[in-house]
Amino acid sequence: MKRIPIFLFFSVAVLSVSCSRFHNTANNTTAARYVVISPIYNEIIWALGAQEQVVGIDLSTTYPPDVKKVQTVGYHRALSAEGILSLHPTAVIHDNNIGPPQVVQQLQQLNIPMKTFSSKNDSFDGTKALIREVGSYFHKEVRAEELCKTLDSQREASLEKVKQYTDHPRVAVIHYGRASNVYLVVGKGGGGDGGGVSQMIELAGGQMAVENNGMQRMESPEIIAQANPDVILLTDFAYDRLGGSIDQIKALPGVAPSNAARNNRIYRIEENVLNYFGPRSGENIAKVAAIIHQK
Template sequence: MKKLMIFLLTLVLISSCQRFNNADKKANHAERIVLISKQYTEIIHALGAEKDVVAVDLSSIYPEKVKKLPTVGYHRALSIEGLLAAKPTLIMHDGINSLGPDHIVKQIMDLEIPMKTFHTKAKDVASTKALIHEIANYFHKEAAADSLCKILDNQINEARKNATKFTEKPRVLVVHFGRASNVYLVMSNGGAVGKMIAWAGAEMAVPDTSGMQHLSAEIISEYNPDVILLTDYGYDRLGSDEKIKELPGISSTAAALNNRIYRVNECDMVYLGPRSGAITLALQKLIHQR
């Protein structure tokens, strides 16, 4: 173990994990914070509390400027070299079970780098605001949190008010692609996206609440969604609306026949945060347009 520690510390001097070859240009940090949570990353930046953030995980892609920071790998595929290169004094993550692989997590814990997890889990509007306030209290950004939460409330209320004017609730299928042997990875009703679709005045085509799941082309066809939201990864791989509409299982749906397949950002769909009201309003326009 002692030899391992010496080897790992040596890597700090010779290694770095960078995104787009961007080195850590920040100097004289009072704290050196590594964020391993895209939700925390967005909230901390929205609060204006990012001063001491020196690295993030690869899932942290919002706001745009975080792409200039060095990265430490994906949260479930962390790089010990990248982490040590960031020389963190604090690691923030949203739960030890979301980190991996296990042997890297053990190495991090053996190095005794302080770690911080916020207790609140954002499952609805109230708990999202509570998480924003909890993070704000840690960084002494209470006034910024009040402003963010007020905006979130106003936007969600606007979406809900708009929803009362619609006479129909379109059935929406959210696809995160991953088509292999005509099997699709889709989002179900249990997560953040289910909340936003409901606030927008629609309903999820997949009623199951167990999270993401793989569905065959036949089942997709049977669900026959009115609208399909395809995340950026899958949409960009296919490259055009016409190619998407030709996919097995999708080609026969009302969404394909009526040209109601739209590109959305995967990051916007998987957690609730300060932009969830604005995202809901944008989804509402997509879903209900004719």
């Protein structure tokens, strides 16, 4: 019987391990190590109770608080391949809102499975479909159904609370784009980081003051000044970046002459409450309403 050289055996073993690592079926959860780059995906995964398989998240993921215990791989549009690879992922789960392109290409060239769910959280029905899809992927179907029922019941309860308000304030929402380091005004409709904003504002009994679709840079004071909102909401990072200083917020282009500034109706709101639909959006309607209707 011929002896197999030990170095050859070792080489084959290493190659076998390497191949199995990068060619695992994406939902093989036996030894899964997921890097999840999406705030909504992560929130759903934690709500499902499947978070033990997540080894890395993006900086935009801020809820639930326990996510802070997980290693971050950077901002979702300014990722580095090295940071992701250092976590030895069996798959990267993302919502197609990632970059830069060369990093995505690098991960693909290394044959790391990339998973995106087909359902879109652009409405309550879409969110329930996404919860069920993620639940199926992580084998948490029963819990997914529970989350969908809770979402529906909390939505109905919130809409009843909204009926108590008789005013319909015009609301402007200011967001900070960390990829380009600029303040942005969220308009009515559109997708991306502010996809759920206008729907949440309207469900909460308000109106969007800025009618333009999507987000636009606050380069001209006319954007806010002409909209003249009754209320201005700043998402958490935008607000905190200015130290919560109302004077500094009023110094942003077009803010000072607005009704919101004159009446000091400028408030902070968590991005994960306002910007996208998720498992908590039913109860978040009431939270948004309580903020925009206060005087």
